[in-house]
Amino acid sequence: MLLITQTALELGFLYALVAMALFLSYRILDIADLTTDGCFVLGAAVSVTLAGAGYPILAIPAAMGAGACAGFVTAFLQTRLGVPSILAGIVTNTGLYTVNLMAMGWRSNASLLRVDTIFTLLRDTGVGGGYSDLLLAAVVTLAAGGLLVLFLGTRLGLSIRATGDNRDMVRASSVNPTFTVTVGLCISNALTALAGAMVGQYQKTVDINSGTGIVVIGLACLIIGETVLGRRTVVKGVVAAVLGSILYRFLYAVVFYTKVVPVDCLKLLTAAIVGLAIAAPSIRRWAAFQKRKLAAGRKGGT
Amino acid sequence: MLDVKSISKTFHPGTANEKKALSGLSLHLEAGDFVTIIGSNGAGKSTLLNAVAGVFYVDAGSIVLGGRDITFQPEHRRSRGIGRLFQDPLRGTAPSMTIEENLALAYLRSAKGNPFSRLSKKDRAFFRERLALLGMGLEDRMGQPVGLLSGGQRQALTLLMATLVPPQLLLLDEHTAALDPAAADKVLELTQRIVADGHITCLMVTHNMSQALTVGSRTLMMADGGIVLDLSGPERAAMTVDDLLRKFREGTGRELDNDRMLLSD
Incomplete structure (x- = not known):
């Protein structure tokens, strides 16, 4: 029972990064960003491949960088080339399928055997004892959430928030909405890729299809969290993403073990x-x- | 200050909906001019303001503001020097953000300031002081979302935001038309005070004929994408609303026709 709780918490924190990314793109920018599924796998693929090559720590920022690039492509398609925003995400997502295969060495899955991951590195130091995985997941997610809240309070962050609220006003304050949408989508996709990177090393495996439905699950987490906390402020939104994600994983665990409905x-x-x-x-x-x-x-x- | 030289704009060219909105319009404004604009429906009043603000690029002609040619500058670049208010009080503010966050955004127009800086105590004190000038008690509600304010309060806040960093030019597009009479009076009074205090050059479209003659220092009348009457000085001081209507008829050969026009207060 304790193990189930612990696993649910670990996965809850890790997947909370996706819910946070969707909070930024869907709630703040008001863009349904369908890059998310492919971007999650991209993060995992880059992370697992680099960890397999012996760079588990470098793998994390590298995955985030790759995710930001995917976000940039989606943003470029919709702001500069006039592709409708949902279609822009689907186009990028489709392209990412090939990119992800490429990142995994043209295989549809990759695994980490007997190599270090950021989780084993922390476990080896002895910090956190039996809870080291949970500690790492919680610290990374809470740090990302804290940075996101701080960022959204800066002038650039404020103009990103205003972009989803009132684009005319962003232009009137001498900021180009094209720029704010691009920055926002780069950051949200970097967060999604971070989630993929962490989950990939946590599970020591990545599959080309492991991102299917991530965007809907992330939205479910966000909505569950917002139902509990309400949605007014940025802080509440980020906390809702984390809380909702943890609740979702508990729900998942309950279904998984009691089989009230088939897991499928x-x-x-x-x-x-x-x-x-x-x-x-x-x-x-x-x-x-x-x-x-x-x-x-x-x-x-x- | 502002030099508009024979600008033209045609919407939907080559289609059944082709509309010549501005045809060879020229206009010169001196620094500190406060100009009111009246005209019938479709005369091109809003189109003129949109052209100056950069909502679209003109088909021909040039626009020079403060010695700089802005004809091909995008809207968000021009807004560094141009403040703008619309008829819809909801258009100028972000509803889910707080009053102080909205003001902080408006403050971005000042050239200084690093994109990663946060609201400082000094900024807050400055915003507070400026909000107090509105006399609406908004200085005590700076942490509240703007969506909770009334239309008049939102328009007053937008006015403050547009002039927080004094603009070279202020464009007002019937900015009191959607407000109830008391709020409209208040916002107009604030407008006159802020424009006078900051010596701001201003173009104001209005549908109120007597306002057009009493507010500001010069009145333009537009028809068919051009200026048909340009009044200032003693000629304007002696003008009545009836004279104005007669002038319009003489100038264009038809009655002034605007479904929202107010002939008196």
Whole structure:
């Protein structure tokens, strides 16, 4: 039981980076960035390949750099070349499939056997004892979250936040929205790749399909967190991403061990939750309208 | 200060919706001029302001602001020197950000300042002092999201933001038209005070005929993408709303037609 809790926490912290990335792209920039799936695998592929070559620490910033490049491509397509933003993400995502195969040496999966990862390096120092994996996952994610909050309070961060809110106003404050969208997507994809890089070394393996549905799972985490915490401020949003991700992994663990629903159904369930949560305002409006129509009909005495 | 030389703009050229919005319009503004603009629907008032602000590039002609040719400068570059208010009070502010964060963004227009710097105590004190000038108590709500403010408050805040770093030119596009009368009066009074205090050159589109004659120092009347009447000095001082309507008729051969036009207060 303790082990399950620990694993859920570890995965919760690691995948929270994806939810954080989506908080930045989806909530703040108001862009549904479908680069996420491929970008997650890109981070994992770069990380596992470099760790396999003996550079587990260098692998992390390298993966983030690769993710930022993927974000740049998506941003370039939508800001400069006029590709609709959702399509821009899909185009990049499709291209990334080949890039990811390339990063893994033209194989569809790669594993780390008897080589150091950042997790084994920390374990060997003895810091954190049996909880060293959890410690590393928590420290990396909380540090990334803290830096993100600090960054969003700077002038550049403020102009990125205003871009999703009111682009006219960004232009009026002498900032080019093209620039803020690009910076925002580079950062969010660097975060997604960081998640992939950490998960890749944590699980010591990467598969070309391991990113499928990550964007929806990340959104589910964010929505779960926001339901618990509410969404007003940047700090709350980042905390919601972490909390939601941990809750999601606990939910996953419960399903996995109790088998209340088959684990294979979890993606369908997640997709349904996300679909419903995003549709909630429309459903509420529809319900209110039906209620009014019903009330009006009664009064008419037909 | 501002030199607009025979600019033209045609929207949707070569289609059934082709619309010649500006045709060879020229305009010269001295530093400190406060010019009001009136005209019928589709006369090109907003198009003129958009052309100067850089929302689109003009098809012909040139625009020079403060000695610098800005004809081909993109909008976000021009906004360093141009402040702007729209009729819709929601257009100038970011609703989910706080009052002080909005002001900090407006403050980006000052050339100094590193993109990674954060709001300092000094900035906050400065914002507070400027907000107090509005007399709306906003200085005590600096941490609240702008979305909670009324339209009049948001427009006053936008005005403050547009002039926080004094612009070379302020463009006002019927910026009081969507407000209730009390808020409109307040925002207009603030506008006059801020423009006078900062000696800001200003172009104001209005649908209020008497306002067009009493506010500022010069009045332009537009029709069919050009300027048909340019009033200033004693001639403007002696002008009444009726005279203005008659002048329009003489100038264009038809009645002034604007569905929102107010003939008096």
